[in-house]
Amino acid sequence: MVSDTTAGRMVEGKVVIVIGAGGLLGRDFVRGIAEGGGHPVFADIVEPQTSEHLAIRVDINSTPSVMALISAVHARYGRIDAVVNSAYPRNAQYGRKFFDVTHEDFCENISLNLGGMFLVCQKMAEYFQKQGYGNIINIASIYGVTTPKFEIYEDTAMTMPIEYAAIKSAVIHLTKYMAKYLKDSLIRVNSISPGGILDKQPEAFLLAYKKLCSDKGMLDPVDVTNSLLFLLSDRSLYVNGHNLIVDDGFSV
Numbered sequence: 389m390v391s392d393t394t395a396g397r398m399v400e401g402k403v404v405i406v407i408g409a410g411g412l413l414g415r416d417f418v419r420g421i422a423e424g425g426g427h428p429v430f431a432d433i434v435e436p437q438t439s440e441h442l443a444i445r446v447d448i449n450s451t452p453s454v455m456a457l458i459s460a461v462h463a464r465y466g467r468i469d470a471v472v473n474s475a476y477p478r479n480a481q482y483g484r485k486f487f488d489v490t491h492e493d494f495c496e497n498i499s500l501n502l503g504g505m506f507l508v509c510q511k512m513a514e515y516f517q518k519q520g521y522g523n524i525i526n527i528a529s530i531y532g533v534t535t536p537k538f539e540i541y542e543d544t545a546m547t548m549p550i551e552y553a554a555i556k557s558a559v560i561h562l563t564k565y566m567a568k569y570l571k572d573s574l575i576r577v578n579s580i581s582p583g584g585i586l587d588k589q590p591e592a593f594l595l596a597y598k599k600l601c602s603d604k605g606m607l608d609p610v611d612v613t614n615s616l617l618f619l620l621s622d623r624s625l626y627v628n629g630h631n632l633i634v635d636d637g638f639s640v
């Protein structure tokens with residue numbers, strides 16, 4: 389099966405902030421939103437390199453930076469329809485095997501990633517409450533849903549870090565918490581849990597991974613973007629507090 393890369397006009401006119409827009413997934417989210425008729429805002433801690441879209445540098449762990457992002461987008465468009473949390477902050481030690489993770493690194497990575505997402509969610513929810521509606525989409529992972537399949541990392545330098553399991557499972561529940569807390573405010577909060585995304589991983593790993601899937605194995609960014617567009621669109625108007633798993637059956 390070839391992935392549908394046409395975005396239709398699913399998000400016509402919608403102003404959508406993509407945080408982590410310079411990343412593997414974020415870049416395709418921006419593309420899909422623009423092709424879908426929306427106005428993506430390219431937000432990243434790395435100085436954004438785009439002349440096509442409104443681009444703003446943001447650090448999700450800085451309150452003034454997050455507030456400045458919201459103000460700048462509001463100043464340009466007068467409204468914000470949605471935010472996509474796809475930033476992936478981690479420190480230099482991130483990705484170690486379980487017994488090699490220090491307490492300091494564990495806490496720092498949880499704080500950088502989960503703490504940053506909390507900050508964006510809280511400040512955007514405040515803005516959306518004043519605006520009278522809003523849509524928050526948090527990028528989680530299948531590893532927030534299922535236990536690690538350590539066997540697929542054998543013979544590679546890769547692992548599934550303990551911090552990732554803690555962060556991603558928390559992202560899914562933080563999402564549901566907010567969906568419930570923001571009841572009666574026309575603010576939707578959903579998460580997407582993607583499976584692994586193709587990014588020049590070792591062949592042995594790709595084969596081992598694929599054996600656990602239904603068809604394709606590791607996915608392309610567009611496979612996640614297509615589901616994101618659904619959640620951003622009015623076709624998912626009453627989908628709230630949901631975790632949409634996009635993993636070709638890996639976690640089944």
Ligand SMILES: NC(=O)c1ccc[n+]([C@@H]2O[C@H](COP(=O)([O-])OP(=O)(O)OC[C@H]3O[C@@H](n4cnc5c(N)ncnc54)[C@H](O)[C@@H]3O)[C@@H](O)[C@H]2O)c1
Pocket residue numbers: 407408409410411412413414431432433434446447448449473474475476477478504527528529530581582583584585586
């Ligand atoms: N790539 C995968 O296989 C995969 C699979 C499942 C879930 N995910 C999730 O999708 C999300 C995006 O992943 P990715 O692969 O695109 O990551 P990536 O590392 O390619 O991109 C992440 C982006 O976040 C930006 N960023 C880092 N710290 C930031 C900060 N403090 N403030 C603002 N921006 C910051 C980086 O500059 C980078 O552009 C992550 O939450 C990740 O866990 C990825």
